Amino acid sequence: MGANEICSFAGFYKTPPVPFAPISCPAAEPDAESIEEMVEMEPVDRSAPLIRAWRRIWSELKSAPVTRWIWVAVLMTWVTTRFIDPPWMAVYPEDWVLPFKDLLNRLMDWLINDLSFGVFTFKEMTRSVAWLLEWPMTWALGIFATGVDIATGGGQMLHIPHLPWIAVVGVAAILGHAGKGWNLALLAGSAFLYLAVFGQWESAMMTLAAILISVAIGALVGLAIGIVTAGSRRIEAWVLPLLDLMQTVPVFAYLIPILFLFGFGPVSAMIATIIYATPPMVRCTMLGLRATPPEIIESGQMIGCTRRQLLWKVKIPAAMSELMVGLNQVIMLSLNMVIIASMIGAGGLGYDVLAALRRLKIGAGLESGIAIVVMAIALDRLSQAFACKAPVNLRDATFLKRHAHSLLAVAVILGGYALGMIFPVLMNYPETWEVTTGPFWDGMIKFININCYDQLEWIRSGLLLTLLMPFKRFLIGLPWLGVIMALGLVAYRLKGFKLAGLVVALAGFIAVTGFWEKAMITVYLCGIGVMLSTVIGLIIGVWAAKSNSMSRVINIILDTLQTLPSFVYLMPVVMLFRVGDVSALIAIVAYAVVPAIRYTVHGILNVPATVREAAVVSGCTPYQTFWKVELPLALPDIMLGINQTVMLALSMVVITALVGTRDLGQEVYIALTRADNGLGLTAGLGVAFIATITDRLIQAWTESRRSHLGAA
């Protein structure tokens, strides 16, 4: 193939004359088109000129690329605002708002107060679930943080103290060594040592206990659901949309119902964490079980496994690496929830951060935040190490060698207790040895704020005046009906009526529940956040794809960024830019930029070498190669990255409500403080629906683009 062709070939994609996705688009059928042409060419068309003009436009449009459709849609909405001006079209009238949230509130009331299964009520049921879950929680807390009281005979209480810090550090190091050798042992050990030295031990252990129990329950529940779902397409059709919803509805939205049903306390926090963290386990389980090579299953059947043996001895062990990936995800998401969970009663590091934030004690908050990060990194690396670990050939191993790690761990725990009895400093890390960095951070912030105030203020107001405000005003000014119609049109063009119907219904829900303006503010914050993330992501991603050493550095940074709980982003930003949209924006970008970079790198590295070589041979400059060949071919991947970016940005938007944005997230947050179930859930669904609309549209676009490029 001539390389010249490739350059022009790629250029051709800039203005593709071929219609997209002919499958679901009836207009693309040949006979339908020829009829259109006949209509157009017919010399005596007696219909009114307006209709004739419309037909012309319509037939043009049908074959136009999506980008042109979007422009037309924007134009239409603009025209409706300027010239056709019934006010209800522009701003959704308040009397039309459906009392959806009241309905939800009444449903909640009924659930809590009236629903009864005869012997017991619904509320009694949920409370007893809470009571049941409290058991393992209390035990874990006792072991790690508070110590365990055991009743011995004669009304005596035996108090067993919590694990000595030295033992925990030791066990972490042993786990690290078992997982991946000395390097990881050093990392895990020093991470926990850090927690002790920097005075976060007690809170950290409370958090660790809560995380361990949530992860254990979440992973087991996820595994069970995954097993059931993998076995039946019918159940899958129910479970998958539910998982989607669980992952897109912001956590805040279901905090309130959980509070109502389970009460304030660590157990409620744990339930919220489990709801948030379980979906990836379900997905990974399904994936792993479905991906078992058929021959392995058949060999199990031929050996005469019963169904249960087939599941436990063949399928699940064969899917172990996927299950471990799922477990890693559960751990990371649970850690992500630490701060939010403390809003409904979890103690520990999350509570410290929240309390510090509320009192604007930046230094202290940052210290606890960093402690969460340190723990997250340690747990992430540990679980990843076990996920990637292949079974080892222990040919001549003795019992002692085979169980070296577990034996050593037991020895360290017992030894820790023994030594702790003799030297109390090994039991509880003495306060006098602690180092605090709080004042340092406070000082640094103060220094920056004093010395760079003008520059920071200049950035802040510059962003606000030139970018944020105009865009916000523009979005809020858009007529709701026009936007819904435009979305519907684009969806129709991409994938036909079904998608259009879904999109219109979801967007319509936001309008009729009266959240249109707030939703637009969410869209505005997210939109700008995504745009900035995409630009930054493209630049950095391209840079990383082109240079090996760069990509290594960037990978480490990305790994760290991804393990940070989203709250941590807020702190330094708020310190420098105070509360408001700019802080929110920066936090959003910092959190959401990761997938934009990752997918850009992936997409560009995946451009077939032959295509790139052909471009170079035909004389494309590096600049041309990039713009005309690599970028167009990598675009579907980049779009997927942007899709992820949108999802992350939306989940961050809700959190930024804490720093004073006025969007859907704020509604959810207000609902939380007022304990208004209906408000919280409705606004939460609104956020979820924005996410769903974006997700489906981008996916549809990517699909049609992919099939256009001839990829699978």
Added chain:
Amino acid sequence: MIAPKTEKLTPGTVKLACRNVWKLFGKHPERFLAAHDNRPTYEQIREAYYIGATRDVSLEIYEGEIFVIMGLSGSGKSTLVRNMTRLIEPTAGEIIFDGMDLLKADEKTLIDIRRKKMGMVFQNFGLLPHRNVLDNVAFPLEVQGMARFAREEEAEQMIELVGLKGREYYFPRELSGGEQQRVGIARSLAVAPEVWFLDEPFSALDPLIRAEMQDEFLRLQKVLHKTIVFITHDFDEAIRLADRIAIMKNGEIVQVGTPETLLLHPADAYVSEFTQKVPRAKVVSAASVMTPLDSASPIPPTVSPVAADTKIDALIGRFINQQEPIPVVDASERIIGEISMQNALRVFIGEEAATHGC
């Protein structure tokens, strides 16, 4: 449709038989089959967008023989053997195993039969990646609830039998393809099955290892005397190993017979296509090309005779030093014919006048 040409070779006891077995892939295969009177044609199946993976297959497999099923890729070999083991449920027909219809067996019986009487080897080995060699081979015994010590002892024996002693604690990914398949063989033999199914066991291996594994397989069969169903798409492999071969095409059996029959009396062009490149002298036996003698006038042998089933390949060397025809004797040492140098040489250029079916 070509009627399958079947014949009796050693009418021993039938161990496993298929009777009018059908397997259609598609939406409502049972309904479709019933609507076409249980015998739809190839075209009817295709037009209705079904896939006829097994079409009206009837065959009998005798105790102790190596029965090879062969055909091109996609001809339905794997599906047929999975019908026999009920890994795939046939749409219609009967699978008679030891006189009982396997398709009527309940799950418990089926599991029991698979545990005790069947063994299977897979093309891509189907080893459990998380278990080492010893645990893989011991797995069938473990599933049956045998105690650890006993099952590991038996597994050790199997591992030794296939020549992997010393590798017990290796994991599958640490072994070569040939070694992995030895593990698969050892595992399938661990329960001492009566019928042994092998679905293209050597196809994933390179030619040298494949030849080595075939020798190994024949050596094992000499010791074990199993009833074997062996699948391959390689005719050379088939004639090397088979007592009888069934040739499949589009889900249907075209011909069943000994390698020699297929070579000398192919049922159609499809079969002769397969046999074309085969070194004929290695397959054709003396009985097939001899000039038969009247039993009324037996001639006393002047040169030493050969047995009727001697391959031409093995006797051709004698014509270097002698001109006279070689007498052919049957199992009871009676002379039944003679073979001339001309007749023997014709085999090499593929012009032999077959005189005798076998």
